[in-house]
Amino acid sequence: MKNTKNDRRSQRTRQLLTTALLELMLEKNYESITVQDIIDRANVGRSTFYAHYLDKEDLLTSQFEEVGRHLGEAAYQDEYTLFPTLKVFQHTQENHHLYKALVWGKGIEVIFKAFEAHLNAHLEAELKQKLGERSSPIPLPIVTHYITGAFLTLLKWWLDNNMPVTPEKMDAYFRQLVTPSIQSTLNIEF
Amino acid sequence: MKNTKNDRRSQRTRQLLTTALLELMLEKNYESITVQDIIDRANVGRSTFYAHYLDKEDLLTSQFEEVGRHLGEAAYQDEYTLFPTLKVFQHTQENHHLYKALVWGKGIEVIFKAFEAHLNAHLEAELKQKLGERSSPIPLPIVTHYITGAFLTLLKWWLDNNMPVTPEKMDAYFRQLVTPSIQSTLNIEF
DNA sequence: TCGATAATGAACACATTGTTCGATTTGTAG
DNA sequence: CTACAAATCGAACAATGTGTTCATTATCGA
Structure with a gap:
């Protein structure tokens, strides 16, 4: 061989x-x-x-792909969730050395962009299914970008500030903030 | 002279x-x-x-400062608002040639970072004042980052997609999404 | 018109990139 | 152990871009 x-x-x-x-x-x-x-x-x-x-960029990018794969796997590995925020917070904490290095550099932008696109697509499909026949009073892309934008911003904030609270608390805070919006506009369980 | x-x-x-x-x-x-x-x-x-x-970066940065100043002025020039989202949407549309150029490049990251910091600080002070004696069930930085993160993400999305709806509609959508959260967690008028 | 200031652009040293190629090391099959 | 093929090494190279210097020219106000 x-x-x-x-x-x-x-x-x-x-x-x-x-x-x-x-x-x-x-x-x-x-x-x-x-x-x-x-x-x-x-x-x-x-x-x-x-x-x-090929060059420095290529090395970085290949690393991104690795990281993106990790994140994706961590997010959706076990059970089914509409939006696996807790998993992401937990996984980020476990690998925070890696993510910290990337937050410093430009790396995080590229990762988050890819991750955001993935989350948006996933979330939009889920919401569409949950809505069924009903139509949304707000265009769905706006809803999904609202959610993922808020989520990733909090994730970044949490990392930047050296994870001052537990992943579970972060998840609870996030859900407490986002749930009323989803409930009242889409009438969907988040 | x-x-x-x-x-x-x-x-x-x-x-x-x-x-x-x-x-x-x-x-x-x-x-x-x-x-x-x-x-x-x-x-x-x-x-x-x-x-x-000094170098290419310096030229870009000086441009940022100009843009940041514009944004800041546009945001808070006339009346008092807790969070001048409509102003920002409108101003962005008026100057969308400029912002489009920056969205393409790395420029937008730097601008948004500065803008976000500004918004967060302003918003946290406002919320603190509105809360008065009461304490927030969620740490205020988390609330403000949640709001500004969602807002700037929507602003970016709107620009990337060539402003498919009016600034007024975007503002309405955003407020419709964020209001229930603020109401239910902080019991504050947004 | 004169004088100060700004702009010009060629020439320069320097740093970094990405490639090439012959020499060397390494792991494995036989 | 040997032989071989693949991987690594690193010096040398051309190419490109950076930031500086300086003698020359253009511009504008007094």
């Missing part, structure tokens, strides 16, 4: 590079990190870097 | 550079715009650029 050999070595190299980038992102802002910084930190040859990634 | 002469010429140069950057931001993404692009478009000498701004 030839692949085993390739894969293991390559994977280790990628891990080194990824770790180096995350470390550096905790120390200075993303823009000012050079490829040289990364490969020095990772002890990886210059050409090796370019054998794995 | 010596300054008049300096100022007028310099100001015109700055205007040219600013306009050039905004134009370019409509054509390609901010990262890939070079100083050379900007000064070519503006017909301004290289050294002149660096006489006015």
Whole structure:
């Protein structure tokens, strides 16, 4: 099996590079990190870097995809929920080292954008189904963007302030704020 | 008066550079715009650029401050409001060429960050006053971030989708969504 | 017209990028 | 253990962009 050999070595190299980038992102802002910084930190040859990634952006992006996958899995793995906010708060706390590094840099914007799109699509489908025949007094995209926007903003705030309350409390606060709106405008259980 | 002469010429140069950057931001993404692009478009000498701004970032930032000032002025100029959402929607529509250029690039993140901070501070003070002796069942920063997060997300969505409804409608939708939450948790008129 | 100020643009040193290629290391199959 | 193929290394390279310097030119007000 030839692949085993390739894969293991390559994977280790990628891990080194990824770790180096995350470390550096905790120390200075993303823009000012050079490829040289990364490969020095990772002890990886210059050409090796370019054998794995197109450029710095590519390395970051691949990391995003990893993170996005994690978030998605964490969000919808167990039971069914209309909007798995508690899961996300919990998962974020468990991996807060990773997310903190990304909050500092520009990373979080890209992750959140992708995550937001995913949540919006999911939420709109759910709401449509729950509404059934009835129509919404407010265009559904506006409702979903309202919800996800508020949610992600709170998530960011929570991270920025070093998670001053438990995930469970955050979830409760969020639901307490959003439920009346959904109830009164859509007449739907949130 | 010596300054008049300096100022007028310099100001015109700055205007040219600013306009050039905004134009370019409509054509390609901010990262890939070079100083050379900007000064070519503006017909301004290289050294002149660096006489006015430290670097590309500086030019962008100074533009932000201008925009931030506009937004702030527009928001609170006339009457008193707890949260001048209609004003912001209207002003954004009037200047949507400018904001569109910034939405494309990274600009909007910086503007919104500053704007959000401003709104949060203002809103928290207002809510505190309205509450009086009573205490909030939810920490006020969470409430304010919830509101501004939802608001700015909707504003961004509205811009991204080329303002499919009037500012008045957007404002009404937003208030319809946020009012029940504020009423039920804070027992305050929004 | 004169003088001060601003703008010009060529030339420069410097940093970073992304590529190439021969030498070297590493892991595994036989 | 050996041999081989794949992965890594790193020096050297061209290309691009940055920010500075400075002698020259244009502009505007007095």
